[in-house]
Amino acid sequence: MKRLIPLFAAAVVLVLAGCGNRSGDIVFEHGAYRESGGYVDYEIFVIDADGSQLEQLTDPYDYYKYYEGNPAWSPDGDRIAFVSDRNGNHEIFVMDADGTHVQQLTDNDGRDAYPAWSPSGDRIAFVSDRDGDSEIFVMDADGTRLQQLTDNGDGDENPAWSPSGDRIAFVNDRHGVWDIFVMDVDGAHVQQLTDNDDWDQHPAWSLAGDRIAFQSDRDGDSEIFVMDADGTHVQQLTDNDRYDEYPAWSPSGDRIAFVSDRDGVWDIFVMDADGTNVVKLNQQGINPDWR
Numbered sequence: 001m002k003r004l005i006p007l008f009a010a011a012v013v014l015v016l017a018g019c020g021n022r023s024g025d026i027v028f029e030h031g032a033y034r035e036s037g038g039y040v041d042y043e044i045f046v047i048d049a050d051g052s053q054l055e056q057l058t059d060p061y062d063y064y065k066y067y068e069g070n071p072a073w074s075p076d077g078d079r080i081a082f083v084s085d086r087n088g089n090h091e092i093f094v095m096d097a098d099g100t101h102v103q104q105l106t107d108n109d110g111r112d113a114y115p116a117w118s119p120s121g122d123r124i125a126f127v128s129d130r131d132g133d134s135e136i137f138v139m140d141a142d143g144t145r146l147q148q149l150t151d152n153g154d155g156d157e158n159p160a161w162s163p164s165g166d167r168i169a170f171v172n173d174r175h176g177v178w179d180i181f182v183m184d185v186d187g188a189h190v191q192q193l194t195d196n197d198d199w200d201q202h203p204a205w206s207l208a209g210d211r212i213a214f215q216s217d218r219d220g221d222s223e224i225f226v227m228d229a230d231g232t233h234v235q236q237l238t239d240n241d242r243y244d245e246y247p248a249w250s251p252s253g254d255r256i257a258f259v260s261d262r263d264g265v266w267d268i269f270v271m272d273a274d275g276t277n278v279v280k281l282n283q284q285g286i287n288p289d290w291r
Helices: none
Strands: 012-014 026-034 039-047 068-073 079-084 091-096 112-117 123-128 135-140 156-161 167-172 179-184 200-205 211-216 223-228 244-249 255-260 267-272 279-284
Touching: 026 068, 039 068, 068 112, 079 112, 091 112, 091 123, 112 156, 123 156, 135 156, 135 167, 156 200, 167 200, 179 200, 200 244, 211 244, 223 244, 223 255
Parallel strands: none
Antiparallel strands: 012 026, 026 039, 068 079, 079 091, 112 123, 123 135, 156 167, 167 179, 200 211, 211 223, 244 255, 255 267, 267 279
16 A cells, blocks of 8 residues: 555655764654653664764653654754644754754644755745645745745645755645645745656655655555656665655755665665765664754
């Protein structure tokens, strides 16, 4: 059965960030089982890129079960946008890189998720179903000047800002399956990049903006692919009988991080941009975003 991986799964964001002396940190979301309460809750953590120096950034009410996830570094590495239901609904928040100075940016009855920073760091794209279905919105980094970019009655998810700052890639199921589209930052000039009978999701721009990595189940299970930014020259990078998902480019553009359950649990892997030299990082999670 084809599936869209839900927001509420454990997620990881890999980034090259300039936060103090912890440059190259990996910020991630992890579901932790609390024996005292008998449940799993989700918090945001940060580690060094080699898996050392684990630090927990969120735990707002200690004992209670809340979702803290979808972390995304700002381009300067000083802040992290994320999603939380600590106030009873899934909203977009932002905090400093050490977990302090938490600020709520959105406040409505819908689900707000998947924040994505503009390259300049002054705007944040995100997904919201406040109008009844998932659409792409954008706002200033302080939560003001909200603008709705899509309005088509279908599901729009996974916004990803191009490095040049003039386009946003996203996925839409207007044809019954998830395909990748791109549009101008004002929502105009929508162009479909993929078109097949299977699901293409989670676009990730290369640093140069000339290629887009994505996940697709067109070979029967989810694999990592890459294509030119106009949708041409599609190349399959991974090929195994498990799920490989959530690609993210390294800052240098020569490697791609992704997650896979090929060993029975969701772990983070890194490979060269041509799919060779796959290395397991021994950190569990999904949904990477390496910057």
